Amino acid sequence: MQMLSEAAPGKVRIVHGDILTYKMEKAFPKHLKKAWEDEPPDIHIIGNLPFSVSTPLIIKWLENVSKKDGPFTYGRTQMTLTFQKEVGERLTANPGGKQRSRLSIMAQHLCSVENCFIIPGEAFVPKPEVDVAVVHFTPLVQPKIQQPFELVEKVVRSVFQFRRKYCFRGLETLFPESGRLKRTEQLMMTANVDPTLRPFQLSMSQFRNLCNTYRKMCDEDSSLFVFDYREELKQKKTTRNLLKSTSEPEQTEEEEDQL
Numbered sequence: 001m002q003m004l005s006e007a008a009p010g011k012v013r014i015v016h017g018d019i020l021t022y023k024m025e026k027a028f029p030k031h032l033k034k035a036w037e038d039e040p041p042d043i044h045i046i047g048n049l050p051f052s053v054s055t056p057l058i059i060k061w062l063e064n065v066s067k068k069d070g071p072f073t074y075g076r077t078q079m080t081l082t083f084q085k086e087v088g089e090r091l092t093a094n095p096g097g098k099q100r101s102r103l104s105i106m107a108q109h110l111c112s113v114e115n116c117f118i119i120p121g122e123a124f125v126p127k128p129e130v131d132v133a134v135v136h137f138t139p140l141v142q143p144k145i146q147q148p149f150e151l152v153e154k155v156v157r158s159v160f161q162f163r164r165k166y167c168f169r170g171l172e173t174l175f176p177e178s179g180r181l182k183r184t185e186q187l188m189m190t191a192n193v194d195p196t197l198r199p200f201q202l203s204m205s206q207f208r209n210l211c212n213t214y215r216k217m218c219d220e221d222s223s224l225f226v227f228d229y230r231e232e233l234k235q236k237k238t239t240r241n242l243l244k245s246t247s248e249p250e251q252t253e254e255e256e257d258q259l
Protein backbone atom coordinates (compact mmCIF):
# COMPACT_ATOMS: atom_id res chain seq x y z
CA MET A 1 0.00 0.00 0.00
CA GLN A 2 2.77 2.39 0.98
CA MET A 3 4.60 1.55 -2.28
CA LEU A 4 1.41 2.23 -4.26
CA SER A 5 1.08 5.61 -2.61
CA GLU A 6 4.71 6.50 -3.36
CA ALA A 7 4.43 5.33 -6.98
CA ALA A 8 1.45 7.61 -7.63
CA PRO A 9 2.08 10.78 -5.61
CA GLY A 10 -1.06 12.84 -5.06
CA LYS A 11 -3.24 10.13 -6.57
CA VAL A 12 -3.36 7.52 -3.85
CA ARG A 13 -4.47 8.40 -0.36
CA ILE A 14 -4.17 5.72 2.27
CA VAL A 15 -6.44 5.82 5.27
CA HIS A 16 -5.67 3.41 8.11
CA GLY A 17 -8.97 2.60 9.73
CA ASP A 18 -11.81 0.20 10.34
CA ILE A 19 -14.02 -0.07 7.26
CA LEU A 20 -17.00 -0.89 9.48
CA THR A 21 -16.87 2.54 11.13
CA TYR A 22 -15.07 4.69 8.52
CA LYS A 23 -17.27 7.58 7.34
CA MET A 24 -17.32 6.88 3.62
CA GLU A 25 -19.59 9.89 2.98
CA LYS A 26 -16.61 12.15 3.71
CA ALA A 27 -14.07 10.16 1.70
CA PHE A 28 -14.55 11.62 -1.79
CA PRO A 29 -14.67 15.14 -3.28
CA LYS A 30 -18.18 16.64 -3.46
CA HIS A 31 -17.94 17.36 -7.19
CA LEU A 32 -18.18 13.62 -7.88
CA LYS A 33 -21.75 13.55 -6.61
CA LYS A 34 -24.42 12.48 -9.10
CA ALA A 35 -28.21 12.50 -8.81
CA TRP A 36 -29.61 9.10 -7.85
CA GLU A 37 -31.43 8.72 -11.21
CA ASP A 38 -28.23 9.59 -13.11
CA GLU A 39 -25.51 7.19 -14.19
CA PRO A 40 -23.44 5.86 -11.24
CA PRO A 41 -20.80 8.35 -10.02
CA ASP A 42 -17.12 8.06 -10.84
CA ILE A 43 -16.51 6.25 -7.55
CA HIS A 44 -16.02 2.51 -7.23
CA ILE A 45 -15.74 0.63 -3.95
CA ILE A 46 -13.47 -2.38 -4.25
CA GLY A 47 -12.80 -4.63 -1.29
CA ASN A 48 -11.07 -7.89 -0.57
CA LEU A 49 -11.81 -8.15 3.12
CA PRO A 50 -11.90 -11.07 5.54
CA PHE A 51 -15.24 -12.94 5.25
CA SER A 52 -16.04 -12.04 8.85
CA VAL A 53 -16.05 -8.39 7.75
CA SER A 54 -17.47 -8.55 4.20
CA THR A 55 -20.84 -10.10 5.13
CA PRO A 56 -21.81 -7.63 7.93
CA LEU A 57 -20.43 -4.85 5.75
CA ILE A 58 -22.62 -5.66 2.75
CA ILE A 59 -25.69 -5.72 5.01
CA LYS A 60 -24.71 -2.30 6.36
CA TRP A 61 -24.08 -0.96 2.84
CA LEU A 62 -27.41 -2.36 1.58
CA GLU A 63 -29.12 -0.41 4.35
CA ASN A 64 -27.13 2.65 3.22
CA VAL A 65 -28.32 2.06 -0.38
CA SER A 66 -31.92 1.95 0.86
CA LYS A 67 -31.46 5.22 2.80
CA LYS A 68 -29.21 6.81 0.16
CA ASP A 69 -26.66 7.67 2.84
CA GLY A 70 -23.05 6.62 3.63
CA PRO A 71 -21.20 5.88 0.34
CA PHE A 72 -24.48 6.45 -1.54
CA THR A 73 -24.70 10.15 -0.74
CA TYR A 74 -22.65 10.37 -3.97
CA GLY A 75 -25.36 8.58 -6.00
CA ARG A 76 -25.52 4.95 -7.08
CA THR A 77 -21.92 4.11 -6.13
CA GLN A 78 -20.92 0.70 -7.50
CA MET A 79 -19.17 -1.94 -5.41
CA THR A 80 -17.06 -4.97 -6.23
CA LEU A 81 -16.42 -7.14 -3.19
CA THR A 82 -15.18 -10.61 -2.39
CA PHE A 83 -17.13 -13.18 -0.37
CA GLN A 84 -16.94 -16.82 0.50
CA LYS A 85 -18.23 -18.64 -2.62
CA GLU A 86 -21.44 -19.79 -0.89
CA VAL A 87 -22.24 -16.24 0.23
CA GLY A 88 -21.71 -15.07 -3.37
CA GLU A 89 -24.19 -17.75 -4.50
CA ARG A 90 -26.71 -16.59 -1.91
CA LEU A 91 -26.36 -12.96 -2.99
CA THR A 92 -27.17 -13.86 -6.62
CA ALA A 93 -29.58 -16.84 -6.19
CA ASN A 94 -32.81 -16.88 -8.22
CA PRO A 95 -36.20 -18.17 -7.00
CA GLY A 96 -36.14 -21.96 -6.68
CA GLY A 97 -32.34 -21.99 -6.28
CA LYS A 98 -30.75 -23.98 -3.49
CA GLN A 99 -28.98 -20.92 -2.10
CA ARG A 100 -32.02 -18.61 -2.22
CA SER A 101 -32.08 -16.90 1.17
CA ARG A 102 -32.55 -13.68 3.13
CA LEU A 103 -29.40 -12.23 1.61
CA SER A 104 -30.70 -12.85 -1.98
CA ILE A 105 -33.80 -10.73 -1.38
CA MET A 106 -32.07 -8.03 0.65
CA ALA A 107 -29.39 -7.57 -2.04
CA GLN A 108 -31.50 -8.01 -5.17
CA HIS A 109 -34.37 -5.74 -4.20
CA LEU A 110 -31.91 -2.84 -3.93
CA CYS A 111 -29.12 -3.64 -6.42
CA SER A 112 -28.41 -5.43 -9.63
CA VAL A 113 -26.06 -8.14 -8.37
CA GLU A 114 -23.64 -10.04 -10.57
CA ASN A 115 -21.37 -12.92 -9.66
CA CYS A 116 -18.32 -11.92 -11.73
CA PHE A 117 -16.07 -14.94 -11.22
CA ILE A 118 -14.72 -17.40 -8.69
CA ILE A 119 -11.14 -17.29 -7.46
CA PRO A 120 -10.06 -20.79 -6.41
CA GLY A 121 -8.67 -21.06 -2.90
CA GLU A 122 -5.29 -22.19 -4.35
CA ALA A 123 -4.74 -18.68 -5.74
CA PHE A 124 -4.06 -17.41 -2.20
CA VAL A 125 -1.15 -17.93 0.13
CA PRO A 126 -1.89 -19.28 2.68
CA LYS A 127 -4.69 -21.19 0.91
CA PRO A 128 -8.09 -20.56 2.55
CA GLU A 129 -10.49 -23.45 3.19
CA VAL A 130 -13.02 -22.06 0.71
CA ASP A 131 -13.22 -20.58 -2.80
CA VAL A 132 -13.78 -16.85 -3.20
CA ALA A 133 -16.54 -15.13 -5.21
CA VAL A 134 -16.09 -11.68 -6.73
CA VAL A 135 -19.50 -9.95 -6.69
CA HIS A 136 -20.48 -6.68 -8.35
CA PHE A 137 -23.34 -4.46 -7.11
CA THR A 138 -24.99 -1.50 -8.84
CA PRO A 139 -27.78 0.17 -6.81
CA LEU A 140 -31.09 0.24 -8.72
CA VAL A 141 -32.73 3.58 -9.53
CA GLN A 142 -36.03 2.15 -8.22
CA PRO A 143 -35.77 -0.54 -5.53
CA LYS A 144 -37.92 -3.57 -6.35
CA ILE A 145 -39.57 -3.26 -2.93
CA GLN A 146 -40.38 0.31 -1.99
CA GLN A 147 -40.67 -0.01 1.76
CA PRO A 148 -38.26 0.92 4.61
CA PHE A 149 -35.23 -1.38 4.97
CA GLU A 150 -36.29 -2.46 8.48
CA LEU A 151 -39.74 -3.53 7.28
CA VAL A 152 -38.38 -5.54 4.33
CA GLU A 153 -35.81 -7.10 6.70
CA LYS A 154 -38.52 -8.15 9.15
CA VAL A 155 -40.74 -9.76 6.50
CA VAL A 156 -37.85 -11.52 4.76
CA ARG A 157 -36.36 -12.75 8.06
CA SER A 158 -39.76 -14.13 9.10
CA VAL A 159 -40.25 -15.98 5.81
CA PHE A 160 -36.83 -17.62 5.90
CA GLN A 161 -36.75 -18.57 9.57
CA PHE A 162 -38.34 -21.93 8.78
CA ARG A 163 -36.55 -22.67 5.51
CA ARG A 164 -37.97 -26.10 4.81
CA LYS A 165 -41.56 -25.41 5.84
CA TYR A 166 -44.38 -23.73 3.93
CA CYS A 167 -43.86 -19.95 3.85
CA PHE A 168 -47.08 -19.64 5.87
CA ARG A 169 -45.22 -20.98 8.91
CA GLY A 170 -42.61 -18.21 8.95
CA LEU A 171 -45.05 -15.42 8.10
CA GLU A 172 -47.25 -16.38 11.04
CA THR A 173 -44.51 -15.10 13.34
CA LEU A 174 -45.23 -11.52 12.21
CA PHE A 175 -48.43 -11.59 14.26
CA PRO A 176 -49.25 -11.90 17.98
CA GLU A 177 -50.81 -15.17 19.06
CA SER A 178 -54.31 -13.79 19.35
CA GLY A 179 -55.65 -13.59 15.79
CA ARG A 180 -52.45 -15.04 14.30
CA LEU A 181 -54.06 -17.51 11.88
CA LYS A 182 -56.67 -15.07 10.62
CA ARG A 183 -54.17 -12.28 10.04
CA THR A 184 -51.66 -14.57 8.32
CA GLU A 185 -54.43 -15.77 5.98
CA GLN A 186 -55.42 -12.16 5.34
CA LEU A 187 -51.79 -11.26 4.52
CA MET A 188 -51.34 -14.17 2.13
CA MET A 189 -54.67 -13.68 0.38
CA THR A 190 -54.22 -9.94 -0.11
CA ALA A 191 -50.64 -10.46 -1.29
CA ASN A 192 -51.84 -13.28 -3.57
CA VAL A 193 -49.18 -15.72 -2.33
CA ASP A 194 -49.84 -19.45 -2.14
CA PRO A 195 -49.24 -20.33 1.55
CA THR A 196 -47.84 -23.75 0.62
CA LEU A 197 -44.87 -22.35 -1.31
CA ARG A 198 -41.50 -22.88 0.39
CA PRO A 199 -39.51 -19.73 1.25
CA PHE A 200 -36.91 -20.33 -1.50
CA GLN A 201 -39.66 -20.52 -4.17
CA LEU A 202 -41.03 -17.00 -3.64
CA SER A 203 -40.35 -14.47 -6.39
CA MET A 204 -39.31 -10.86 -5.83
CA SER A 205 -42.80 -9.63 -6.77
CA GLN A 206 -44.32 -11.97 -4.18
CA PHE A 207 -41.97 -10.52 -1.53
CA ARG A 208 -42.98 -7.04 -2.73
CA ASN A 209 -46.70 -7.89 -2.34
CA LEU A 210 -46.09 -9.33 1.13
CA CYS A 211 -44.14 -6.24 2.25
CA ASN A 212 -46.74 -3.83 0.83
CA THR A 213 -49.63 -5.71 2.47
CA TYR A 214 -47.78 -6.03 5.80
CA ARG A 215 -47.08 -2.27 5.64
CA LYS A 216 -50.82 -1.56 5.25
CA MET A 217 -51.56 -3.84 8.22
CA CYS A 218 -48.92 -1.98 10.29
CA ASP A 219 -50.43 1.38 9.31
CA GLU A 220 -53.80 0.14 10.57
CA ASP A 221 -52.39 -1.28 13.84
CA SER A 222 -49.55 0.75 15.33
CA SER A 223 -48.54 -2.05 17.74
CA LEU A 224 -47.92 -4.56 14.93
CA PHE A 225 -44.49 -3.54 13.63
CA VAL A 226 -42.89 -3.68 17.08
CA PHE A 227 -44.34 -7.13 17.79
CA ASP A 228 -41.48 -9.56 18.48
CA TYR A 229 -42.29 -13.25 18.14
CA ARG A 230 -39.20 -14.35 20.10
CA GLU A 231 -40.15 -12.07 22.97
CA GLU A 232 -43.64 -13.62 23.03
CA LEU A 233 -42.08 -17.10 23.11
CA LYS A 234 -39.79 -16.10 25.98
CA GLN A 235 -42.70 -14.80 27.99
CA LYS A 236 -44.68 -17.98 27.34
CA LYS A 237 -41.72 -20.03 28.58
CA THR A 238 -41.47 -17.96 31.76
CA THR A 239 -45.18 -18.44 32.46
CA ARG A 240 -44.85 -22.17 31.76
CA ASN A 241 -41.92 -22.51 34.12
CA LEU A 242 -43.94 -20.84 36.86
CA LEU A 243 -46.71 -23.40 36.34
CA LYS A 244 -44.31 -26.33 35.93
CA SER A 245 -44.78 -27.74 39.42
CA THR A 246 -48.52 -28.21 38.88
CA SER A 247 -48.75 -29.35 35.24
CA GLU A 248 -46.99 -31.40 32.53
CA PRO A 249 -44.51 -29.38 30.40
CA GLU A 250 -46.00 -28.31 27.09
CA GLN A 251 -44.00 -28.37 23.85
CA THR A 252 -43.50 -24.92 22.32
CA GLU A 253 -43.72 -24.19 18.59
CA GLU A 254 -40.01 -23.34 18.55
CA GLU A 255 -39.04 -26.64 20.08
CA GLU A 256 -41.27 -28.47 17.60
CA ASP A 257 -39.36 -26.90 14.75
CA GLN A 258 -36.05 -28.19 16.05
CA LEU A 259 -37.17 -31.80 16.21
Ligand SMILES: C[S@@+](CC[C@H](N)C(=O)[O-])C[C@H]1O[C@@H](n2cnc3c(N)ncnc32)[C@H](O)[C@@H]1O
Pocket (backbone or CB within 6 Å): 017, 018, 019, 020, 048, 049, 050, 053
Ligand atom coordinates in the same frame (compact mmCIF):
# COMPACT_ATOMS: atom_id res chain seq x y z
C1 LIG B 1 -7.76 -10.79 2.33
S1 LIG B 1 -6.69 -9.47 2.85
C2 LIG B 1 -6.59 -8.53 1.38
C3 LIG B 1 -5.38 -7.65 1.27
C4 LIG B 1 -5.35 -6.76 0.04
N1 LIG B 1 -6.42 -5.77 0.08
C5 LIG B 1 -5.47 -7.59 -1.24
O1 LIG B 1 -6.52 -7.56 -1.89
O2 LIG B 1 -4.50 -8.25 -1.57
C6 LIG B 1 -7.77 -8.62 3.93
C7 LIG B 1 -7.24 -7.30 4.47
O3 LIG B 1 -8.30 -6.64 5.18
C8 LIG B 1 -7.76 -5.99 6.32
N2 LIG B 1 -8.86 -5.81 7.29
C9 LIG B 1 -9.38 -6.71 8.16
N3 LIG B 1 -10.41 -6.19 8.85
C10 LIG B 1 -10.53 -4.89 8.44
C11 LIG B 1 -11.41 -3.83 8.82
N4 LIG B 1 -12.36 -3.99 9.75
N5 LIG B 1 -11.23 -2.63 8.21
C12 LIG B 1 -10.28 -2.47 7.26
N6 LIG B 1 -9.43 -3.44 6.87
C13 LIG B 1 -9.55 -4.64 7.45
C14 LIG B 1 -6.69 -6.94 6.80
O4 LIG B 1 -5.75 -6.24 7.56
C15 LIG B 1 -6.12 -7.46 5.47
O5 LIG B 1 -5.06 -6.64 5.06
